[in-house]
Amino acid sequence: MPCRSICQAHVPAAPAHAADPGSMKPTEHHPQRPELVIGCVLLQTILVGDSGVGKTSLLVQFDQGKFIPGSFSATVGIGFTNKVVTVDNVKVKLQIWDTAGQERFRSVTHAYYRDAHALLLLYDITSKSSFDNIRAWLTEIHEYAQSDVVIMLLGNKVRGKCLRRTRSEGASEYSVPFMETSAKTGVNVELAFTAVAKELKHRAVQHPNEPKFQIHEYIEAQKEKSGCCSYF
Numbered sequence: 061m062p063c064r065s066i067c068q069a070h071v072p073a074a075p076a077h078a079a080d081p082g083s084m085k086p087t088e089h090h091p092q093r094p095e096l097v098i099g100c101v102l103l104q105t106i107l108v109g110d111s112g113v114g115k116t117s118l119l120v121q122f123d124q125g126k127f128i129p130g131s132f133s134a135t136v137g138i139g140f141t142n143k144v145v146t147v148d149n150v151k152v153k154l155q156i157w158d159t160a161g162q163e164r165f166r167s168v169t170h171a172y173y174r175d176a177h178a179l180l181l182l183y184d185i186t187s188k189s190s191f192d193n194i195r196a197w198l199t200e201i202h203e204y205a206q207s208d209v210v211i212m213l214l215g216n217k218v219r220g221k222c223l224r225r226t227r228s229e230g231a232s233e234y235s236v237p238f239m240e241t242s243a244k245t246g247v248n249v250e251l252a253f254t255a256v257a258k259e260l261k262h263r264a265v266q267h268p269n270e271p272k273f274q275i276h277e278y279i280e281a282q283k284e285k286s287g288c289c290s291y292f
């Protein structure tokens with residue numbers, strides 16, 4: 061579960077350095093051929109967007125299948141959760157970073173953009189300002205992230221199954237794939253992350269020689285499920 065408290069007094073290594081490739085190698089305790097997982101250096105997905113749009117709630121819903129109303133104070137620094145998604149019989153391991161939406165943490169978040177394979181950019185469909193700020197978020201993403209980063213725009217906090225914009229309408233406004241979600245009810249949450257995993261897996265298969273898309277053998281027991289960092 062994403063952690064919002066101050067857990068470490070030091071600045072942690074960048075996400076790519078946090079991964080431990082050795083932890084994914086077969087050992088004598090796993091003599092049978094493991095399944096495949098894409099990404100020894102994990103496929104990193106970052107949740108960004110204004111404070112309060114529901115990034116942490118979305119991640120908790122995806123990871124634990126539950127919604128805890130009003131239980132999170134604003135994220136401090138950044139936290140991560142590892143989640144394995146199966147796409148076409150291939151395991152894709154996503155390391156999902158939950159960032160603080162508050163302006164004062166923006167420089168911290170930028171440091172993580174460079175290594176991101178995918179960015180989920182959230183706004184709150186009940187907050188016009190969070191929607192209007194999407195343009196500024198995209199400008200930052202284009203400035204700090206790799207040019208081939210996968211971007212998906214998510215309009216969070218839909219009520220029931222009543223979606224406000226169709227996928228094509230949302231996509232045409234900002235020229236990025238779009239989906240509406242509810243961290244509360246779970247609508248489209250799994251679908252959104254799976255769509256990202258699918259696209260990343262597709263790229264990994266297309267570019268098998270790219271270091272960032274290395275295919276490694278998959279071992280069920282992973283070292284760290286989640287963690288957090290702070291910068292004070």
Ligand SMILES: Nc1nc2c(ncn2[C@@H]2O[C@H](COP(=O)(O)OP(=O)(O)OP(=O)(O)O)[C@@H](O)[C@H]2O)c(=O)[nH]1
Nearest residue numbers: 111112113114115116117130134135161217243244
């Ligand atoms: N009704 C409804 N409320 C939601 C939904 N998602 C999040 N919330 C609420 O919105 C508030 C903010 O959610 P958070 O997940 O903390 O938002 P955040 O984007 O992580 O905020 P920061 O950490 O400040 O960047 C909380 O009170 C949540 O309970 C949703 O899908 N529907």
